[in-house]
Amino acid sequence: MKPKFVSRVDDVLHFTKTMTFRSEIIPDKSKGTLSTSLLYSQGSDIYEIDCALPLASFYQTISGGSRKDSSLAIPSPEYGDAFHDVEDTKLAPKWVYLGETIAKMSYLESSMDDTTIIAMSKNGSLAWFKDGCKVPIHIVQEMMGPATRFSSIHSHVRPNSLAVSDFCLSCNLETVVKSQSSGTEEDSILKIIDNSGRPGDVLRTIHVPGTTVTHSVRFFDNHLFASCSDDNVLRFWDTRTAEKPMWILSDPQNGRMTSFDTSQVTNELFVTGFSTGIIKLWDVRAVETASNDLTHRQNGEEPIQNELINLYHSGGDSVVDIQFSPTSSSDFLTVGGTGNVYHWDMEYFFSRNDDDNEDVTNVAPEELQGQCLKFFHTGGSKRTSGLFGKRNTVAWHPIIDNLVGTVDADSLVTVYKPFTGRDLIQGEEK
Amino acid sequence: MTKTYKQSAYEHISSFKPKFVQRVDNILHHSKSLAFSTNVTPDTDKGTLTTSVIYSQGSDIYEMQCSLPIAGDNDKKPKPGSEYGDAFAKVEKTALSPKWVYSGETVAKMSYLDGNETTLLAMSKNGSLAWFQDGVKVPVHIVQEMMGPATSYAAMHSHVRPDSLAVSDFSLSLDNETIVKSQSNGSEEDSILKIVDNAGKPSEILRTIHVPGTTVTHTVRFFDNHMFASCSDDNVLRFWDTRTNDKPLWILSDPQNGRMTSFDASTVSSDLFVAGFSTGVLKLWDARAVESATQDFTNRQNGEEPIQKEIANFYHSGGDSVVDVQFSPTSPSEILTVGGSGNVYHWDMEYALSNYDPEDTNRVPQDASEELQTESLRFVHRGGSRRNPQQHGKRNTVAWHPVIDDFVGTVDEDSLVTVYKPFTISS
Numbered sequence: 001m002k003p004k005f006v007s008r009v010d011d012v013l014h015f016t017k018t019m020t021f022r023s024e025i026i027p028d029k030s031k032g033t034l035s036t037s038l039l040y041s042q043g044s045d046i047y048e049i050d051c052a053l054p055l056a057s058f059y060q061t062i063s064g065g066s067r068k069d070s071s072l073a074i075p076s077p078e079y080g081d082a083f084h085d086v087e088d089t090k091l092a093p094k095w096v097y098l099g100e101t102i103a104k105m106s107y108l109e110s111s112m113d114d115t116t117i118i119a120m121s122k123n124g125s126l127a128w129f130k131d132g133c134k135v136p137i138h139i140v141q142e143m144m145g146p147a148t149r150f151s152s153i154h155s156h157v158r159p160n161s162l163a164v165s166d167f168c169l170s171c172n173l174e175t176v177v178k179s180q181s182s183g184t185e186e187d188s189i190l191k192i193i194d195n196s197g198r199p200g201d202v203l204r205t206i207h208v209p210g211t212t213v214t215h216s217v218r219f220f221d222n223h224l225f226a227s228c229s230d231d232n233v234l235r236f237w238d239t240r241t242a243e244k245p246m247w248i249l250s251d252p253q254n255g256r257m258t259s260f261d262t263s264q265v266t267n268e269l270f271v272t273g274f275s276t277g278i279i280k281l282w283d284v285r286a287v288e289t290a291s292n293d294l295t296h297r298q299n300g301e302e303p304i305q306n307e308l309i310n311l312y313h314s315g316g317d318s319v320v321d322i323q324f325s326p327t328s329s330s331d332f333l334t335v336g337g338t339g340n341v342y343h344w345d346m347e348y349f350f351s352r353n354d355d356d357n358e359d360v361t362n363v364a365p366e367e368l369q370g371q372c373l374k375f376f377h378t379g380g381s382k383r384t385s386g387l388f389g390k391r392n393t394v395a396w397h398p399i400i401d402n403l404v405g406t407v408d409a410d411s412l413v414t415v416y417k418p419f420t421g422r423d424l425i426q427g428e429e430k
Numbered sequence: 431m432t433k434t435y436k437q438s439a440y441e442h443i444s445s446f447k448p449k450f451v452q453r454v455d456n457i458l459h460h461s462k463s464l465a466f467s468t469n470v471t472p473d474t475d476k477g478t479l480t481t482s483v484i485y486s487q488g489s490d491i492y493e494m495q496c497s498l499p500i501a502g503d504n505d506k507k508p509k510p511g512s513e514y515g516d517a518f519a520k521v522e523k524t525a526l527s528p529k530w531v532y533s534g535e536t537v538a539k540m541s542y543l544d545g546n547e548t549t550l551l552a553m554s555k556n557g558s559l560a561w562f563q564d565g566v567k568v569p570v571h572i573v574q575e576m577m578g579p580a581t582s583y584a585a586m587h588s589h590v591r592p593d594s595l596a597v598s599d600f601s602l603s604l605d606n607e608t609i610v611k612s613q614s615n616g617s618e619e620d621s622i623l624k625i626v627d628n629a630g631k632p633s634e635i636l637r638t639i640h641v642p643g644t645t646v647t648h649t650v651r652f653f654d655n656h657m658f659a660s661c662s663d664d665n666v667l668r669f670w671d672t673r674t675n676d677k678p679l680w681i682l683s684d685p686q687n688g689r690m691t692s693f694d695a696s697t698v699s700s701d702l703f704v705a706g707f708s709t710g711v712l713k714l715w716d717a718r719a720v721e722s723a724t725q726d727f728t729n730r731q732n733g734e735e736p737i738q739k740e741i742a743n744f745y746h747s748g749g750d751s752v753v754d755v756q757f758s759p760t761s762p763s764e765i766l767t768v769g770g771s772g773n774v775y776h777w778d779m780e781y782a783l784s785n786y787d788p789e790d791t792n793r794v795p796q797d798a799s800e801e802l803q804t805e806s807l808r809f810v811h812r813g814g815s816r817r818n819p820q821q822h823g824k825r826n827t828v829a830w831h832p833v834i835d836d837f838v839g840t841v842d843e844d845s846l847v848t849v850y851k852p853f854t855i856s857s
Contacts, residue, residue, distance in 0.1 A: 240672040
């Protein structure tokens with residue numbers, strides 16, 4: 001669907017867009033649909049769009065094969081009408097973050113203090129919104145403009161590469177960590193911000209020396225988080241420790257490390273994506289143990305930190321975003337520089353390798369690639385070839401298994417649930 | 431619901447002196463501390479509720495079953511019992527052997543951890559921490575503090591004032607994921623706080639914070655998952671967040687009522703806290719008001735101290751010093767204090783809180799008037815004739831039960847363990 005808006009938009013292509021889902025779902029048995037809503041931002045405006053899906057897409061996965069006769073998903077070649085209810089109405093923004101361009105949003109489910117979402121603007125400012133109030137109720141404002149020391153961000157030389165920021169919430173939603181460039185070269189900052197007692201209170205500022213941009217931060221649990229910077233180093237921190245990383249992981253060999261995500265289901269797995277299209281899956285416990293294991297490196301060598309598995313985007317499609325599924329420990333998706341969305345399932349790998357056998361070389365890379373790449377969303381003919389993949393334009397639904405939403409540069413919003421051959425095979429077995 | 435207590439009437443009281451498998455030379459020589467487990471097993475046939483008391487003596491930790499009658503059920507109204515109950519009937523005759531042992535250390539404080547792999551967290555007198563697990567007699571994790579004549583802690587072993595320097599404390603965050611402990615650094619004018627992990631890697635020391643200008647930081651308490659306060663011998667409460675830099679968020683200084691000896695934060699409301707003084711004065715505060723006062727410069731443009739007003743003042747009669755103060759884990763307004771005499775005072779702050787308006791910045795602290803005192807002091811446990819007059823109140827010898835309302839356990843110097851529930855009339 002392409003949403004229509006109440007306010008006039010001069011050129012929709014000029015605005016940055018992001019999307020995320022709300023976690024509320026309302027099943028409607030009589031219509032056989034499941035309603036949820038997605039949050040869509042465009043420039044400084046945030047819209048909430050309702051969408052209704054056929055019930056089967058949810059219950060089939062929950063109840064397994066028990067409703068085999070009717071609910072076994074049949075691959076449907078046609079576009080559904082999930083946005084039927086809102087297609088013809090004009091949308092008015094639900095929240096507005098005036099003067100800022102929203103670059104990332106995160107939904108806070110049933111959190112304290114009634115806040116509903118946190119939005120981050122391009123310059124690293126954060127705003128908290130709540131239902132029924134159009135303007136932010138808390139903000140952490142970053143000063144950026146010609147008169148501040150962040151003026152280098154506004155330089156015409158490379159404005160976009162410096163204005164990269166990210167944030168992440170701890171699992172219990174009580175702490176926010178955000179990363180941003182500090183304006184000068186060779187210095188990026190992490191800020192730890194409270195989200196429980198006094199939302200918006202900046203608790204601590206950590207400098208990450210030797211890096212210009214820290215593009216991703218992710219929490220593993222309530223305290224442990226990692227930051228991913230442009231020096232291809234992942235630094236692991238605890239919110240409670242002093243200003244030094246606990247351990248680091250350096251991986252300079254596969255081009256720029258462009259994206260990083262941690263699994264919220266297992267708390268131990270994480271993936272990194274590279275500009276060369278390579279994707280690596282790691283186990284944080286193994287990485288930490290390796291950094292303390294001095295057996296083969298008495299002379300100050302770097303620790304030997306091996307990944308669990310290596311995958312790649314075919315055609316060297318760079319990895320611009322990577323996201324673990326919030327519902328499954330083995331699924332993640334990657335977004336390519338072409339805008340394609342790749343779905344990966346590690347189950348084949350996990351079933352072959354338990355914790356005691358970390359030798360992955362016995363699997364041919366092609367076989368692994370074939371078994372793990374589960375689905376491939378290209379956006380069909382609607383996508384123009386000039387499109388580029390961007391961060392935060394693809395989102396998993398937090399509850400509905402395998403439901404993914406994307407937004408394109410021309411404001412086309414798509415939600416889909418892949419149908420994979422494996423589901424069919426499992427269904428037949430039952 | 432307001433509760434009225436008849437002075438010194440118990441709904442239930444039981445006490446006993448445990449017998450031990452090992453020979454104990456002189457029981458008075460060992461330090462004792464007490465905690466409750468959170469396990470409660472109701473037995474409807476017998477009409478009893480079984481829980482257990484965790485009791486430490488020197489380096490040994492014992493678990494003792496205790497069952498009390500289920501009262502207040504159906505139409506059976508609680509009655510003031512004039513006689514001692516038999517909560518310890520099951521264990522009275524048996525000789526106890528220690529469930530856990532922290533060899534070479536003297537246990538000074540214990541905290542029961544529910545749910546996790548580890549069952550109990552114990553702190554020794556020199557500030558070491560030990561985690562115990564059901565079925566394993568020795569600690570499964572430890573944070574060892576080095577203290578001895580050869581270490582920098584040698585000052586603690588001096589004969590001048592060994593006990594006053596060897597004061598340490600710890601507190602668990604509400605989600606049990608973080609521990610903060612305080613200890614003296616051995617040298618004068620420096621005490622330390624350590625933030626210790628209890629979630630991913632239990633016993634890992636995450637950070638060490640120095641509290642300059644203080645020799646002893648005797649109490650630390652968490653308000654929620656992140657904010658905690660430390661109370662030092664310079665009569666200053668410092669408020670911290672586990673995630674911030676090594677600087678307090680704000681402080682509260684109160685030098686006027688003698689030494690600040692004890693402090694506790696409510697885990698139910700997460701805003702209220704009380705501080706007790708050596709002069710017997712007890713003050714109730716609102717953490718939010720204290721914080722906003724530090725940022726209010728209306729009446730102090732010339733660098734004056736912030737005007738941080740308490741909600742209300744109370745006192746122990748006869749100038750009985752306050753050695754320990756504890757919020758009830760089940761009620762937001764109930765507090766118990768332990769006097770230097772060993773008496774346990776039960777307070778209900780409801781009257782003071784009903785006259786308190788957090789929005790009113792010009793309010794006057796409620797003074798310790800006769801009316802406030804009678805409305806708030808609900809019960810005094812004197813230990814009856816069994817307690818000898820030489821008795822002294824000590825920290826960590828009195829404990830609230832974490833689940834059963836109003837149920838308190840105490841241990842005396844002569845190893846007498848008492849559990850009681852004050853008699854209340856719901857009006």
